[in-house]
Amino acid sequence: MTPKLVDTDQRKREIIEATIFVLSEKGIKDIRITDIAKKLDLGKSTIYEYFKNKDDLLKQSFEFFLQELYIPEANEKYSFLEELNYILDRYLKHTDQELKQFNVIIDIFFASIKGDFKEFDFVFNDYINYMVEKIKKDQQAGLIRKEVNPQAAVSWIGATLDGLGIQLIMRDEFNGEEIFSSFLEAVEVYLKNK
Amino acid sequence: MTPKLVDTDQRKREIIEATIFVLSEKGIKDIRITDIAKKLDLGKSTIYEYFKNKDDLLKQSFEFFLQELYIPEANEKYSFLEELNYILDRYLKHTDQELKQFNVIIDIFFASIKGDFKEFDFVFNDYINYMVEKIKKDQQAGLIRKEVNPQAAVSWIGATLDGLGIQLIMRDEFNGEEIFSSFLEAVEVYLKNK
Amino acid sequence: MTPKLVDTDQRKREIIEATIFVLSEKGIKDIRITDIAKKLDLGKSTIYEYFKNKDDLLKQSFEFFLQELYIPEANEKYSFLEELNYILDRYLKHTDQELKQFNVIIDIFFASIKGDFKEFDFVFNDYINYMVEKIKKDQQAGLIRKEVNPQAAVSWIGATLDGLGIQLIMRDEFNGEEIFSSFLEAVEVYLKNK
Amino acid sequence: MTPKLVDTDQRKREIIEATIFVLSEKGIKDIRITDIAKKLDLGKSTIYEYFKNKDDLLKQSFEFFLQELYIPEANEKYSFLEELNYILDRYLKHTDQELKQFNVIIDIFFASIKGDFKEFDFVFNDYINYMVEKIKKDQQAGLIRKEVNPQAAVSWIGATLDGLGIQLIMRDEFNGEEIFSSFLEAVEVYLKNK
């Protein structure tokens, strides 16, 4: 029994990573199996050894991408407002590379909306739940007033983040600085308002 | 010279309306000229008598759709907050029919982001400018504090509206009532905060 | 019985003339019924009142065009060499308008070769016969030596004219002057050589 | 890595040859990708694996065809008149197969004139240059008189060859023998005339 020359899992991951790369360049509408194969210098049919079909490949790529993306790990110690601040800061200082990644998120987002990949709702839900818990903790710590409905607040604040992310991509002259500080001020006033 | 048997403007409009209908059912990714023709019981080629190509048809359909959609004139008398209230109210009481329309907006929105129909930026820009003016007027009327940067405020508030609209479609159990009132409160506090 | 408002023959001729015009602009491969109708400000279907189909229209247009073209009338008094001279002179001093006409001839020529309009052989045959007769007359008048086979000579001289006509159209820097005088000299030497 | 089961170069060549065959049967106006595929018992889309599009296929087929056709090397030792003789001889003794090939030349020729494949001018130019050089050499060897302008002579002699080739195809009762000898005599007299 000879050892595997190429780890199948490894190869699978390579394909997924190539998929995400191509996705970030071309977008979901224009991605072609051929592009991915070419990127890896593999035959098209090889991809079908690892994935049932294009949809399967995309789905698994999305999953992988999202897992990599949302790692709220070390942020446990931050308050809700601090984290919001941190997120917007990342929006602001994004690299071109990150901007491209953002495009992938948008693709997943809209595919999810359109029902093509309904199963990705959970990601957004997970994130919302995480933020809701944060607000509750802050309320107990007295950082946020008790009258605020955490679910409701996170819903619209999350919506704003989504909308701002879209603007970030769309507008060439997106004046993040001003907009974010206006938004942050509003959230702060609202959450602490006595 | 025989009188026109079919009003071509009328027919053109029929095609556009059919296009929007099919769009709301299938989405921009899956719309086929065949579908539209079938819906109208027309031959495929007939459509090409009225539109240069698929892109042209979609573009004109989008234009028509958006014109029908955004008719803010009558609202001139409302203040910014009142109008925001009004918009969210329409979100809340939407019919199934309107929900489907929302799907079309998402498509236009997405296509616009993705650069496929860059020309529709203007619609969103128009709307933003309209809101900015409203805030300025309210600031002069003393309804909104002078410290607020109208541009910045409208940017993030608009983003929220976009994000909420998306949630509206995505989530089956979207608790609009609570979310909107939380959002409105935050905006109000922010704009009037002394 | 009211008099005809538009003479049908007149209208038919108009259509034919428009066809030739469009032909000279776009060539046989790219001519469209629509173009002809548009040129005349007529409905497409009107053309079908006068001609069975596109082929019929083209055929009749060709016929008309050729009849107009080859009018060897007054040239009766010229000798063969004089006429050759005259033809080449027209080649040389062609207007842009005539060059376009030449394109039509090429089209007819090749369509005829390709068997699409086999019936136009006769035109070229007519012309050849006309030239053959001229040579014979010149032979009797002692202008051309008796040893020359009129049929054979006209065949290759005609071939040269065809080939030169093609070069005239093809080559932007076609140096007619030199080429024609070389050709004429050769023909003269050959026909008169004792 | 499995060995190639089908030699792609071979297959590409097969497609080109099939294209030329269909071209010789149907002509450029009526050739369909379907025809070529059917001839080879291949799927239409297979052809698109080897050629970018129909134009590309035609262009490459033309190139291949012309390369096969014009191989004048070995004739270096012949004088201009000998070569002319040789060419006309080939005209005369053409097989049916060659006659069909001639049809392909006509197509290329016509397409080239019409500007559809402008790039094939070079073939004809190459041939003309080759002949011009031949005449110059003969002039130095004293076989052709110095007064002859090589460029001009080749132009009209080439034109004659073109025209005669066309007649060859068109006329069922083309009396080559007589015509060619008349033409050759004329050329000889002209080139050597003192």
Next chain:
DNA sequence: AATGAATGAGCCTTCATTCAT
């Protein structure tokens, strides 16, 4: 495990032609 080659299904688009009025 890898893939080269092939393809079917399907889409957009063009254009000559028809037919009721």
Next chain:
DNA sequence: AATGAATGAAGGCTCATTCAT
């Protein structure tokens, strides 16, 4: 006599997917 409107038929091309090796 004229034509507006509609369309069938056909062609080019794309792309995910298969299958033998």
